[in-house]
Structures are given as C-alpha cells and as structure tokens.
Amino acid sequence: RQCVANCSLAGDPFLYADSLTQICTTVCSGTQFADPATRTCVSASGCSGGLLSDPHYKLCVSRCYNSTFAYGGTCTPTCPDGYYANTLSQSCVTPTNCATGLFADPSKGICAMYCDIASNRYADTSSRTCLPGCTSPLYADNITRTCATVCTSIPQYYGLNTSRTCVMNCPNTTYGDPSNNLCVQKCANGYFGDILTWTCVRQCPPGYFGSNTSNLCMPTCPTNPSYFGDPYTSLCAPNCSNGLYADPNSNR
Numbered sequence: 049r050q051c052v053a054n055c056s057l058a059g060d061p062f063l064y065a066d067s068l069t070q071i072c073t074t075v076c077s078g079t080q081f082a083d084p085a086t087r088t089c090v091s092a093s094g095c096s097g098g099l100l101s102d103p104h105y106k107l108c109v110s111r112c113y114n115s116t117f118a119y120g121g122t123c124t125p126t127c128p129d130g131y132y133a134n135t136l137s138q139s140c141v142t143p144t145n146c147a148t149g150l151f152a153d154p155s156k157g158i159c160a161m162y163c164d165i166a167s168n169r170y171a172d173t174s175s176r177t178c179l180p181g182c183t184s185p186l187y188a189d190n191i192t193r194t195c196a197t198v199c200t201s202i203p204q205y206y207g208l209n210t211s212r213t214c215v216m217n218c219p220n221t222t223y224g225d226p227s228n229n230l231c232v233q234k235c236a237n238g239y240f241g242d243i244l245t246w247t248c249v250r251q252c253p254p255g256y257f258g259s260n261t262s263n264l265c266m267p268t269c270p271t272n273p274s275y276f277g278d279p280y281t282s283l284c285a286p287n288c289s290n291g292l293y294a295d296p297n298s299n300r
Contacts, residue, residue, distance in 0.1 A: 056087045064089050076106055083108040092122050112138040126157065133158045143176040153178040163193050170195050181212065188213045199229045206231045223248045235263040252282050259284045 055065040055072035063072040064082040066089040076082050076089035081101045083090045085108070092101040095108035101122045102109045112123035117133045119140035127133050127140035132152040134141045136159075143152035146159035153160040155167035155178070163169040163178035171194045172179045172186070182188040182195035187207040189196040191214070199205040199214035206224040208215045208231045218224045218231035223241040225232045225248040235241045235248035240258035242249045242265045252258045252265035257277035259266050261284075269275035269284035280289040 054087070063087070081106050081108050095121065135159070146176055151176055151178050165193065169193075183212060184209075186212065190214060201226070201229060205229065218246050220246060222246065237263065239263065240265045257282055257284045 052072070055063045060072075060074075062074050064074070064076055064087055066073050066077055066080065068077050068080070068089070073089070074082075079092065080089035081092060081095060083095055083099065085096045085099065090096075090108070092103075095101050099108035099110060100112060100118050101107075102112060102116065103123065104114045104116065109123070112118045116123035116125050117127055117138055117140045118124075119127060119131060124140070131140035131142060132146060134146055134150070136147045136150075141159065146152050150159040150161055151163060151171040152158075153164055153169065155164045155169060160178065163171050167180070169178035169180055170182055170188045171177075172182065173195070179195065186195035186197060187199055189199055189205065191200045191203070191205065196214070199207045203216070204224070204226060205214040205216055206218050206229055207213075208218065214229075215231065222231040222233060223235055223246055224230075225235050225239060227236040227239060227248065232248070237260075239248035239250060240252050240263055241247075242252060242256070244253055244265075248263075249265070256265035256267055257269055258264075259270060259275070261270060261275075266277075266284065269277045273286070275284035275286055276288055277283075278285045278289050
C-alpha cells in the first residue's frame with residue numbers, strides 16, 4: 049500500500065491508473081476503459097494502438113465480442129445506417145466489404161449467407177446486397193434466393209420479363225421455353241408452343257402437329273402453302289411420310 053508513479057509498478061498486471069479517482073484499479077470508473085497497452089483508464093476514443101473500446105468489459109480490445117461489432121473505434125451492438133454486422137470480422141462494414149459469399153441484408157442489418165425470406169429479398173452479386181426485387185437483365189429466383197441471369201432448371205422455372213421474376217407457369221399467350229428458361233411469345237427453333245401446357249415442347253401432344261413456320265402445336269396445319277399433319281413425326285410437313293397420303297380436306 050503505497051503511492052506509485054505508474055500502476056505497472058504495483059506488481060499486479062491487471063491494475064490501471066484511474067486519473068479520476070487517482071487509484072490503481074482493475075475496473076475503471078465512470079465511462080472510462082482499461083487500456084492494457086498503457087495501463088491507464090482512457091475515454092472511449094482514447095484506446096491506443098488501434099484498440100477498440102468494449103463497453104461490455106470496459107476494456108480496450110483488439111476484437112469485439114458478445115454480439116458487438118467494431119465501428120468508429122468502439123464496439124457497438126447495432127451498426128449505423130449503411131453498415132452491416134459482419135460476424136466473421138465482428139465489424140460494421142459496407143455491403144461490398146461483407147465477407148465472400150455474404151450479402152448485406154437491410155431487413156436484419158447483417159451480412160447474411162441467405163437473404164431473408166420473410167421480407168422477400170434476393171441476393172444481388174453486383175451490389176452485394178439483398179434487394180426487394182431484381183432489375184434487368186436479372187430475375188428474382190425463389191429457389192436460390194438470388195438475382196439470377198437464368199432461372200433454375202431443377203425444378204423448371206422461367207424468367208418473366210414483365211415482373212423480372214422466375215415463375216413456374218408462364219402467363220397465357222406466352223410459353224415456358226426450356227432452351228433459355230424464359231417466358232416467350234414464340235418458342236425457339238426446334239420447339240413448339242403447346243397451348244395445353246403453355247410450354248415449348250420438342251414433340252406436340254396427340255392430335256397436334258408442330259409447325260416450323262409458327263413454332264406452334266396446331267390441330268390443323270397451314271393451308272397456304274399447304275402442309276399436312278404427319279402422325280409419324282407429329283409435324284406439319286409439305287409431304288407425308290412413306291406409306292401415308294395427304295388429305296387436302298383435313299390437311300392431315
């Protein structure tokens with residue numbers, strides 16, 4: 049029990065000089081923080097050597113703990129607007145500084161691996177942010193919860209340009225085209241629009257024939273020029289397969 053010029057001389061490695069009480073103490077008084085580098089009690093902004101003021105332990109620390117995150121030299125439980133809690137570094141970061149594979153989710157204020165389903169958000173790789181909707185040329189994919197260039201094929205979804213979303217069923221008068229995973233007005237060559245399913249198919253259902261002119265499944269083939277529905281190929285053809293005869297009255 050004596051007066052010392054420096055609390056480091058007191059023999060206890062966990063004593064800090066408190067200028068407010070003029071006592072060597074293990075817990076600093078008031079709103080001060082114990083700085084292990086200088087063995088003194090300092091203000092929140094006074095931690096030395098890049099250390100952070102931790103209000104939970106009232107200590108200057110190199111890394112934040114207890115669900116707090118580094119921002120502005122202190123450990124805070126909530127990051128300010130425009131910043132997100134990165135649990136890998138325990139720091140508040142901008143969206144582009146979220147760890148690889150994580151996205152800034154405004155609904156939760158964190159860098160998340162998956163965007164929040166309840167708030168209907170999708171991960172955008174360009175902005176590294178969870179967005180309420182996707183913009184061209186991307187589509188909101190409910191399977192991957194991302195803004196995708198191409199909608200998922202398993203299960204089969206199609207990109208709908210009017211809403212920039214991936215849908216399982218395209219609106220009537222458009223067809224789900226598996227060649228590009230889009231809702232289209234006209235199917236790609238080699239596919240035919242099936243009005244029974246509103247999808248593009250390789251082979252039309254029974255009673256329908258694929259027209260290479262309109263790329264549609266048709267119950268009756270075009271007459272100008274004349275095409276005939278060939279049951280062997282399920283196609284509208286100018287000439288019938290061997291063993292079949294063209295019926296000009298029915299175009300079959």
